Amino acid sequence: MTSQPLFDRLIDTGLFALQLFAELALLFVLISFLVGALQEWLPADKVRHYLSARHGHGYLIGALIGAATPFCSCSTVPLTLGLLKSGAGFGPTMTLLFASPLVNPIIIALFWITFGIELTILYTAMGLGMAIGVSWLMDRSGFERYLKNDVIGRKVQTASVSLSSLQQPAANTQCCSTAQNPPLTVRLDASGIGVGQPSVALPETFAPRARRLLMEAVNQFRSFLPHVVIGVLIGSFAHGFVPDEWLIQYAGEGSFWAIPLAAIVGVPLYVRGSTMIPIAMTLTAKGMGIGAVIALVIGGAGASLPEMVMLKRMFRWPILLAFLFSVFSIAVTTGVLAEAFF
DSSP states (O other), X not given: OTTSOHHHHHHHHHHHHHHHXXXXXHHHHHHHHHHHHHHHHSOHHHHHHHTOTTSHHHHHHHHHHHHHOOXXXXXXHHHHHXXXXXXXXXXXXXXXXXXXXXXXXXXXXXXXXXXXXXXXXXXXXXXXXXXXXXXXXXXXXXXXXXXXXXXXXXXXXXXXXXXHHHHSOGGGGGGSOTTTSOOEEEEEOTTSOEEEEEEXXXXXXXXXXXXXXXXXXXXXHHHHHHHHHHHHHHHHHXXXXXOSHHHHHHSBTTOTTHHHHHHHHHTTSOOOHHHHHHHHHXXXXXXXXXXXXXXXXXXXXXXXXXXXXXXTTTBOHHXXXXXXXXXXXXXXXXXXXXXXXX
8 A cells, every 4th residue: 555656546445435424325315214103104112012122022122123234334334324214212322233244144254264153152142142231331321412302303203192082071972974074193302292283194105105205314415525525535535644554563463552552543444344354364464353343343433533423423532432442342342352262
């Protein structure tokens, strides 16, 4: 990287930025659209039940959903936002946020092929186990209060009532059919008080509903656009101008600071886990210790500066700092165990 001419490096960085922005924009809108469709198909009380922090299975379900979704660190942001808006528990949602970029079928398959089954089991167990443990601790410590309510605010609930129940006495309701008095939709605020005037609820066909969900997804992306642009610029600069040769020098095998340094360096490098593993294999061949390699993979895949900029739109600083420290802890702990036993 260091021998590449400056102009060529600028061109490479610019192309990477355009590709990254297009990819994030497409994924953000698509995931937001799918989550919006899921919210309409799956009632909010079901989401709260399955992903509730009050029940242990909520954390397990969050970890399993994360393990089944092959998203990069930035792609988990719209999914996290949608689940929180649906009323999912803070702890289980954070479990998904931790687990999705670290443990998914693509990464596990590549890890198995590259490093073998034993190291893959250690990586998977540590990724899922510590994601659940850290999220549980954050939830028990009350970090949910650091969510930005203007972004995470719950959707306005709807309730259907009959016109006869609003205008007729209870004794005479049998003479007033629903055919004569169609259901009304009343918007309720968080306290259950009616908001605005009731309106007749008309069935929404597929095409208008799809257009509405798409516009909601696009508008949601627009609200994140400044954060996405800043994140893309940071990630592109790190991609084009952060050299990797000195990492071998300071994080080579036998260095005391190899594992924590690799974990720290991994965060600015916006690289997918599936891309990180071939890089890690090359670094191992150059003399980098296996523990530092594992820490680099977890640090690079588990968090990134572009992701942190996007999460700042949803979270306040205490959650962001706790998230970074947690990814660092997972990376260092797993790296130390890998170095000790492999």
